[in-house]
């Protein structure tokens with residue numbers, strides 16, 4: 001009887017209508033703030049759209065890897081208000097990409113992102129608007145990190161301020177040899193507001209986060225690797241050792257972790273995501289629900305039929 005109940009839960013979670021299915025759904029496609037928090041998304045969206053320029057470009061590939069590009073090179077890929085809205089829309093598109101497995105977030109013209117566009121920042125430099133932008137960006141970046149895709153930020157050139165925060169909204173970070181990640185917020189009389197502070201603590205620990213924010217330290221690849229902010233270094237395309245462009249190297253690096261069918265890779269991300277975000281008892285239940293989506297599934301049955309050995 002107990003087994004029947006468990007099976008029922010598995011079947012419910014497969015159809016996405018069980019409690020755990022709902023939990024996962026909520027976790028992956030919702031941000032932090034809603035109308036309950038007096039967050040009026042339409043209002044801030046309209047305000048942000050008054051500051052156009054640049055774009056966020058999405059290129060979904062047959063390989064299951066999408067490339068999301070911050071594109072505003074004349075301003076070192078600073079994020080205009082319009083680009084913030086664009087980013088939210090691209091994240092929505094990715095949430096609905098059933099064949100997706102991986103994501104590379106990069107900047108156009110070999111630099112990552114110089115933070116928010118200072119022209120827009122100057123125009124909305126009052127606490128109320130700042131907090132509304134913070135809620136909007138926290139929602140978007142939380143949803144970016146929660147995508148059922150394994151994501152990597154490819155950092156070339158500079159990732160400054162909000163740009164440094166963007167890098168923390170990916171599962172991994174790869175740095176080009178001359179690149180720098182710098183939380184310059186202190187120099188701007190600010191602290192991170194796009195969720196980058198909270199995420200940074202989880203990535204590098206509170207001691208390192210305090211040093212990076214308090215000192216506005218420049219993180220080069222060596223320091224990045226040392227403190228765990230960087231997960232790898234891409235070689236310059238001109239050097240003999242470099243196996244292709246930075247983007248090709250990032251795709252190859254990511255390829256190791258996304259080999260396999262999309263439902264399995266997405267399940268891997270969901271299990272790690274729930275382990276990262278939920279209390280243990282909830283994470284365990286979520287894991288069981290996700291397990292139910294792949295157990296007896298096509299990839300599982302094929303592997304069982306082929307009597308595979310893992311030598």
Ligand SMILES: CC[C@H](C(=O)O)C(=O)SCCNC(=O)CCNC(=O)[C@H](O)C(C)(C)COP(=O)(O)OP(=O)(O)OC[C@H]1O[C@@H](n2cnc3c(N)ncnc32)[C@H](O)[C@@H]1OP(=O)(O)O
Nearest residue numbers: 074075076078114115116117118119160161162185188190
């Ligand atoms: C702090 C948190 C935060 C938030 O929560 O909103 C932010 O992100 S505020 C923004 C933080 N970022 C900055 O303050 C970056 C300021 N810019 C620089 O330090 C430099 O421009 C740098 C290092 C990115 C590049 O220096 P470089 O000498 O190589 O180039 P230029 O300075 O000549 O830059 C070219 C061109 O881009 C414009 N630019 C660069 N960054 C921004 C930006 N964030 N917003 C708007 N415009 C930006 C720069 O003004 C130049 O324009 P030009 O018309 O040619 O003078």
